[in-house]
Amino acid sequence: MSFFDTVGKMAIGSRLRLLTDKITEDAAQIYKLYNVDMQPKWFPVFYQLSQQEGQTITAIAKDIGHSHPSVSKIISEMAAHGLVKEKKDKSDGRRNMVSLSAKGKEIVTKIQHQYTDVNNAIEELQANTRNNLWKAIEEWEFLLQQQSLLQRVQQQKKQRESQDVEIVPFQLQYQQAFKNLNEEWISTYFTMEAADYKALDNPKAYILDKGGYILVALYKGEPAGVCALIKMDDPEYDFEMAKMAVSPRMQGKHIGWLLGQAIVAKAKEAGARKIYLESNTILKPAVNLYYKMGFSKVIGHASPYERCNIQMELDIQ
Template sequence: MDFLQQLGPVALGSRLRRLSEYLTSEAGSIYADYGLNFQPRWYPVFYLVAHRPGISSNEIAEQIGHTHASVSQIVKELVGNGLLTMTPDTQDQRRRLMALTLLGHEVLPQLRTQTDDVRRSMQALLTAAEVDLWRALDGFEQQLQQLSLRHRVAEARTQREAAPMQLRDFRPGDQPIFRQLNEEWISHYFTLEPADFKALDHPEEYILQPGGCILLAEINQQVVGTCALIKMPEGSYELAKMAVSPAAQGQGVGLLLGQAAIQRVRDLGGGRVYLESNSKLGPALALYRKLGFRDLAQPNPSPYDRADVQMELLLT
């Protein structure tokens, strides 16, 4: 699996950079196909000047959201290639006003033709991808304008450090509490089955040694919740044996465990999380759907008689 895909949203910047580099490389080839000696990074500056002759570099930077230094470098390149002119502002000699040269006006119709073809191609691509990526990016940028990523991370850190709840991996000696938490809820609603005894009595043999893991949630150094990931074929993991102590319910323990388990699957290189549940467990099913799980269209054979709901979360 692609490493950035494994990392998930934390690598969003790297993934966008990779996509940007790909699109920039393709754009350079497309300009060449149309006989244009033109660089992709010139496009927003050149097009803005074409639509607003007499605009200054500061105004360009404000309009396209680039730094003034970046715009100044692009303007310098466009002037050097004979596509733009700069003239002093008669009212302010410190300002330089941009306009297209004769060569720039000759290039403009070819560039517009190419732009129309690219626009239609991109619209078709977005339709095929079944996502309104442009609108999604608008919403994403608006959220960052309201509160920067740095401040969001600072808030998450503060919440984590202030929260009494901590997660950790299974350690030797945890088997009794792992069994107790699960036996408590299973016995309340159902009857323990042979598959339960295997996992709860021998978690190292049936869960950990084959490549799975067990997470535990602690409050004030007391284990109040747990869940397991059981390795399955073809990069899948089963989310199983999720249990929260009745005294700790309503504090977000299950959500925290579920989110951590999904991230662990990503870290392990898995592409799918599968689970089995029962239709009478309403709060649990609501939690799974909040985490992104969807019901399977075709059920699989199960070792549990109580399993009448099967769900999956695709990570790829």
Template sequence: MDFYQAAGKMALGSRLRKLSDTVTEDALKIYGLYNVKLEPRWFPVFYMLAEKERLAVTEIAQEIGQTHASVSQIVKEMKKQDLVMETKDAKDGRKTMLSLSEKGKAMVPNLKQQVTDVQQAVEDLFREMQYDLWKAMEETEFLLGQQNLFERVKNKMKARESEQVIIQAYEPEHQTRFRDLNVEWIEHYFKLEKKDLESLNDPKGYILDKGGHILVAAYKGEIMGVCALLKMDNETYELAKMAVSPAAQGKSIGWLLGKACIEKAKALGAKKLFLESNTKLVPAINLYHKLGFKKIVGKPSPYERSNIQMELVLD
């Protein structure tokens, strides 16, 4: 069975490399056909210098979309073959400019003939195709520029793993986990305060008996995240004590808990959700913004660590 048929789109990189290897192998023969002694990967740098005569490495890198280090290595190899020369910029003596040497310039006429013939041959190839490969490559590069393949795969992984997360109501046996998860993150960034201990040591008396609710997130049977709704008045609840185990980061547990708490608050007839946090917790603040919370200026906080208050008006 053909590997690429079996592996499918998972083998995108391998298949592109295979195609690249095939084209590169032919390119070496084509350079020989025109007596142009260039390595195929030198072509973008050589072509830019042939067209614009004098350029800095940084300028070439920007033009051809390669790294400064990659272009520098190519230039180093080309210098060994006496194809390029370096001079100081007349306006800025600290800036090194590159240009083709006499040997390099002597190759330009043959290269231009090669470019013309290759262009026509490739256009013929594309006309034989059902799909426009060039446009597809341009579109692929654009879309990967919007979101690279790593991020796309990571999002799929998060989506798959988040399907295994179950949000459920707090039970008395969850009290230790509720406390431990919160203590873990608070002590990692700040210090545990008296106000924390009131709710963490007695969630039933401090939260539940006062009309509040606690939700927990189970992943593969283990409680990995918690969040509480503290009743402030008949129309307002505070989103508080959200904590997710570091071992479960990247599984959208915070997002799922936040959404579940919002839906729970709506079901309770709440008109607003309030929360307090610290701008040091950038991922948390980003999550709250994503959930729809807006910064407000409220009453003084009972928490020393709090430096931002946010509110969500419920539909």
């Protein structure tokens, strides 16, 4: 059993590099076979210039999907071998235009048989495989453009770690955690206000005894996040979703999302029609979470908090 059979798909980068190294090694030998003075890494730039004379490094980089520094380095190497030349753009003296030199143009003619033979070799190789590698690469490139491998791994990490999160009703044993978690984020960005102390110092009297609810997110048994539903005396809204806080040390585990979903479910269970909330746009992750949950922006409501600069509502009927 080979190393890759043992380690599995998590070594995809290493396996692709080995395949790339093998093909690149063969490519260098193929250029020698056809007496073409070329390095494999130069080919995208060379081919682009063979199709269109006089391009800027920026344009070349964009067309072949390479970085500007990478193309600039390749141009320098090719120029040292006499394959390209640079000159100032007549219409804009700040730009250098790159084109093939006479030696480079000679290679354009010389390399045509190599193109034919390499293409036929690839076609023959592909005909002897059950899977079309070229099509597979196109599919992978498309999917990774939509969501990178890093983002996909981050998502998997969140999903795995969220399995250790339990949402439970508030108990007096969580009162200090309720205050600490909220005070931590409020003090980081703003100043604690009178309305904060009312809710955090006595959540039972200020929230629970008035018909509200508090949920606590436990991560492996320890309080990691909290969120409250405060009963509102308002003809339009039944509850305010407030005092949502997640420990900075526990972020990235879907705790905010799980708390939000649980709070909305609790509001529905209580027969609520609409939920209201207040926040500040400096808290971008939180505001993005609210939009993801389905909240929309509203205006015109009085707020007891100086830090409030955005108000939102969620219709849950």
